[in-house]
Structure formats: structure tokens, C-alpha cells
Amino acid sequence: MEDKxxxxxxxxxxxxxxGIIGAGIALMYAPQSGEKTRKEMGRYAKKARRKGEDALEAVEDFTEQVAEMAESVGDRASEILDRGKDMAYGAKKSVLKALEDGEARLVKQRSRLAKLIG
Incomplete structure (x- = not known):
């Protein structure tokens, strides 16, 4: 996930x-004085830096939100897995109880049948 x-x-x-390099080249070839071009390039560089910082902050916020969401999903998956284990254990107990009841009934029926047959 860190690689992404x-x-x-x-x-x-x-x-x-x-974008900054392209803008700089475009400004260098613009038909105006060098001083004016340098001032505009300086302003553009400051503006681009602010936008870059904002973009970086947005990327960091997004990354943090994704990490929190992944952690939340992992926690939820653990809860579901634990519930599934509990349900499987309950089902296992129910099946064993049903088998024991069936076995008891078979023993009872065998005794009845043995008494009838003699």
C-alpha cells in the first residue's frame, strides 16, 4: 500500500x-522584457509552490483517510470472522446434540424391538 x-x-x-518547467519556458519566449518576465516567473513560482503544498497536504490527508478506512475494514473483518467461528461452534454443538439424541432414540428402539422379539 505504501508503494501506491x-x-x-x-x-x-x-x-x-x-507544469512549472513548461510555464517557465513559455514565459522565457514571451514577447516582453526580461525584468517583467522574471517578476512573473517569481510570482508564478510562489503560486505554484502554494498549490503544490496544498496538493501535497490533500494527498497526505487522503492517504491518512485511506489508511484509517483500511484499518476499520480489517477490524470489521476480524469481528465477522470471530462471529463466524462462534456460529460454527454453536452449529457443531447442535449437530452433536442431534446425533446424541438420535443415538439415544436408536438404543431405546432397539430395546423395544428386543423386548417384542423376545
Missing amino acids: QNNLMVGALMLLAG
């Missing part, structure tokens, strides 16, 4: 880095 989380974070960061 790491892959997701790496992918998001690579996408962000690609």
Missing part, C-alpha cells in the same frame, strides 16, 4: 514540476 502512496505522490510532484 509513494507512486501517487511522485506522480503528483512530477506533474507539478513539469
